[in-house]
Amino acid sequence: MPMTEPVVLAAAGAAVILDVSGPGLPRVLHWGADPGPLDEADLRALVAAAGGDVASAADGPLQPVGGMPLLPTQWDGWAGRPGVTGDRAGRWPYLRLARDGAVRVSADEVVAEGVDETAGVRVRAEIRLDPHGVLQVRHTLTNTGADEFSVAALRALLPLPDRATEVLDFTGRWGLERQPQRRPLGNGTHARESRRGRTGHDATPLLIAGTDGFGFAAGEAWAVHIGWSGGHEEYAERISGATAVLGGGELLEPGEVRLGPGETYATPTAYFAWSDQGLDGLSGRLHRMVRDRPSHPRSPRPLTLNVWEAVYFDHDLDRLTALADLAARVGVERFVLDDGWFPGRRDDTAGLGDWIVDPAVWPEGLHPLVDHVRARGMRFGLWFEPEMVNPDSDLARAHPEWILATEHRLPRPWRHQQVLDVARPEVADYLFTRIDALVTEYRLDYLKWDHNRDLLEAARDGVAGVHRQTAAVYRLLDRLREAHPGLEIESCASGGGRIDLGILARTDRVWTSDSNDALDRQQIQRWTGLLLPPELMGSHVGPSPAHTTGRSAGLAFRCATALFGHAGIEWDVSTCTEAELESLTEWATLYKRLRPVLHNGRPVHGDVDGVVTDDAAVFVYAQLDNPAELRPRRVRLPGLAADRRYEVTRCWGEEAAGATLTGRALATVGIQVPPLRPEQAIVFEVRPSH
Numbered sequence: 001m002p003m004t005e006p007v008v009l010a011a012a013g014a015a016v017i018l019d020v021s022g023p024g025l026p027r028v029l030h031w032g033a034d035p036g037p038l039d040e041a042d043l044r045a046l047v048a049a050a051g052g053d054v055a056s057a058a059d060g061p062l063q064p065v066g067g068m069p070l071l072p073t074q075w076d077g078w079a080g081r082p083g084v085t086g087d088r089a090g091r092w093p094y095l096r097l098a099r100d101g102a103v104r105v106s107a108d109e110v111v112a113e114g115v116d117e118t119a120g121v122r123v124r125a126e127i128r129l130d131p132h133g134v135l136q137v138r139h140t141l142t143n144t145g146a147d148e149f150s151v152a153a154l155r156a157l158l159p160l161p162d163r164a165t166e167v168l169d170f171t172g173r174w175g176l177e178r179q180p181q182r183r184p185l186g187n188g189t190h191a192r193e194s195r196r197g198r199t200g201h202d203a204t205p206l207l208i209a210g211t212d213g214f215g216f217a218a219g220e221a222w223a224v225h226i227g228w229s230g231g232h233e234e235y236a237e238r239i240s241g242a243t244a245v246l247g248g249g250e251l252l253e254p255g256e257v258r259l260g261p262g263e264t265y266a267t268p269t270a271y272f273a274w275s276d277q278g279l280d281g282l283s284g285r286l287h288r289m290v291r292d293r294p295s296h297p298r299s300p301r302p303l304t305l306n307v308w309e310a311v312y313f314d315h316d317l318d319r320l321t322a323l324a325d326l327a328a329r330v331g332v333e334r335f336v337l338d339d340g341w342f343p344g345r346r347d348d349t350a351g352l353g354d355w356i357v358d359p360a361v362w363p364e365g366l367h368p369l370v371d372h373v374r375a376r377g378m379r380f381g382l383w384f385e386p387e388m389v390n391p392d393s394d395l396a397r398a399h400p401e402w403i404l405a406t407e408h409r410l411p412r413p414w415r416h417q418q419v420l421d422v423a424r425p426e427v428a429d430y431l432f433t434r435i436d437a438l439v440t441e442y443r444l445d446y447l448k449w450d451h452n453r454d455l456l457e458a459a460r461d462g463v464a465g466v467h468r469q470t471a472a473v474y475r476l477l478d479r480l481r482e483a484h485p486g487l488e489i490e491s492c493a494s495g496g497g498r499i500d501l502g503i504l505a506r507t508d509r510v511w512t513s514d515s516n517d518a519l520d521r522q523q524i525q526r527w528t529g530l531l532l533p534p535e536l537m538g539s540h541v542g543p544s545p546a547h548t549t550g551r552s553a554g555l556a557f558r559c560a561t562a563l564f565g566h567a568g569i570e571w572d573v574s575t576c577t578e579a580e581l582e583s584l585t586e587w588a589t590l591y592k593r594l595r596p597v598l599h600n601g602r603p604v605h606g607d608v609d610g611v612v613t614d615d616a617a618v619f620v621y622a623q624l625d626n627p628a629e630l631r632p633r634r635v636r637l638p639g640l641a642a643d644r645r646y647e648v649t650r651c652w653g654e655e656a657a658g659a660t661l662t663g664r665a666l667a668t669v670g671i672q673v674p675p676l677r678p679e680q681a682i683v684f685e686v687r688p689s690h
């Protein structure tokens with residue numbers, strides 16, 4: 001029996017309603033708040049309100065009638081970016097998808113197939129609403145024709161209501177990632193595209209459309225994220241006469257995905273979240289989804305010391321063991337040896353690709369250091385940049401053909417390095433063998449996996465290869481994780497250049513930014529935290545002045561900033577005064593006490609920034625600029641249970657009085673804080689009062 005009533009998928013207050021009755025793919029009638037129970041008459045009324053009968057409106061305007069199909073094309077009356085397009089030797093860019101077979105509906109998922117027999121294309125569209133109200137959309141396209149079909153785009157898009165009037169997204173650069181930009185949603189396409197072959201320092205973790213003035217705590221917002229580390233696009237589009245849409249997908253180069261007969265292309269997952277409680281509501285849903293993944297790191301996030309800004313390329317056993325002693329003294333739990341341990345790597349011009357320990361610098365291998373670190377109760381991590389090669393390396397000399405390039409057309413160098421063609425099985429095998437050997441020999445607990453250049457002209461035999469490369473790198477990571485189940489991996493790309501849910505499906509942490517400047521970090525972490533829960537964001541106490549900006553900040557402020565992530569230290573602590581070492585020790589103890597809250601709670605933002613669980617919270621009141629008035633203020637502490645009483649105590653930073661109040665009073669009346677100078681902070685710990 002054909003299913004005629006619309007399907008409602010609802011979870012955690014969010015819903016999507018799809019009309020599955022038509023001759024084409026399911027049509028989205030609604031995406032947003034859960035309207036609650038609907039009877040048959042309500043559902044029919046919903047279809048009627050969306051324009052009713054699709055067939056009779058075929059001569060209508062450029063607006064899909066009866067809801068937005070999952071993969072709209074011109075045949076559906078859609079003149080915006082098509083859901084699907086491609087060609088067969090220059091023919092068939094315009095597809096007409098007729099539904100094939102019954103729509104499969106379960107409690108949380110709708111799956112439908114569509115086919116264009118003439119063009120020789122079959123698609124499968126999948127939309128799933130997870131228990132946290134996040135929609136996950138995936139499509140596949142199969143070439144059913146007799147010759148090659150080239151896929152140009154296969155997008156996920158959903159309609160936005162007219163009250164979504166503003167767009168917020170993020171841009172940035174090396175050392176200053178995720179800077180917000182906001183604009184009205186007018187007619188046209190606001191697209192964020194990356195052709196960098198990695199997610200990008202300027203990539204937006206979310207592209208968000210919202211109601212007028214939506215903020216952290218208030219307003220309705222709709223967001224998209226593409227879980228992919230290669231080329232990608234996210235966009236909001238409104239064309240004259242039609243509903244606006246929010247969409248995205250993999251950004252493919254011409255000819256990049258050419259399917260032979262019977263071959264299939266699958267999109268990365270597009271994540272869509274809706275909230276009527278502003279941005280904090282969006283991150284609440286996304287964080288719950290991220291934390292629910294089986295692979296999510298659940299053990300306490302070890303306080304880390306990374307030696308990069310302490311020693312750079314100057315690897316010296318005595319110096320490093322002395323650092324390890326001090327690290328252990330202040331309470332560090334994981335020691336990470338960064339770049340510089342392999343042959344020829346005295347600076348960044350040589351050595352990448354030769355993944356063996358440099359016998360000139362490390363005559364006994366890394367063993368003396370690793371043993372020293374382990375003897376002090378710390379875990380050991382090592383830096384790699386597997387996808388890269390310096391032309392000045394034994395690997396590049398032995399295998400120039402392994403470089404991702406078309407014969408003599410070598411891409412322009414970047415940090416003196418080229419990219420390895422990881423999609424060649426022999427390259428992936430080489431990398432696996434070398435990394436596996438080192439992980440085994442040194443029982444490595446942790447890899448810092450770096451990626452320090454964009455992929456430019458990434459082509460083999462003239463054929464674009466970012467898609468292939470991205471998939472191959474994912475396979476390599478999966479293979480290593482399978483071989484070494486306890487191994488943790490950090491995704492770094494000159495700081496925060498590869499942060500997305502595709503790479504995070506096979507890594508445990510990101511290096512949020514190369515900037516350890518605490519003032520910039522306040523912003524970078526706040527906005528990265530829209531997508532990622534704090535326990536995934538590496539945040540280190542660096543030196544003052546900060547190496548990337550030259551800006552100075554007090555230790556208390558630097559520590560307060562680093563607390564709100566997966567904390568660490570990246571500083572030559574041998575230069576610290578005794579008082580500084582004592583402060584670091586105190587801070588390390590505090591981090592360990594607070595991390596169950598910081599790494600399980602939900603971030604909130606308002607007068608203060610905080611992380612709130614059901615029975616505790618941590619808030620930071622930070623002064624980022626020069627205040628207009630120097631007087632005490634009241635700040636509200638949101639998110640706690642209204643009727644419960646809490647004790648608020650200052651646990652870090654400048655002096656401040658505590659309070660004992662109900663959650664309601666904390667969220668409405670708040671507590672008093674003293675005036676602070678720029679780059680001062682107070683951290684409050686909140687526990688139930690007994």
Ligand code: GLA
Pocket residue numbers: 308338339348383450452492493494495511514
């Ligand atoms: C990149 C990383 C840094 C450091 C250096 C080493 O820039 O982001 O943290 O590892 O490479 O060369």
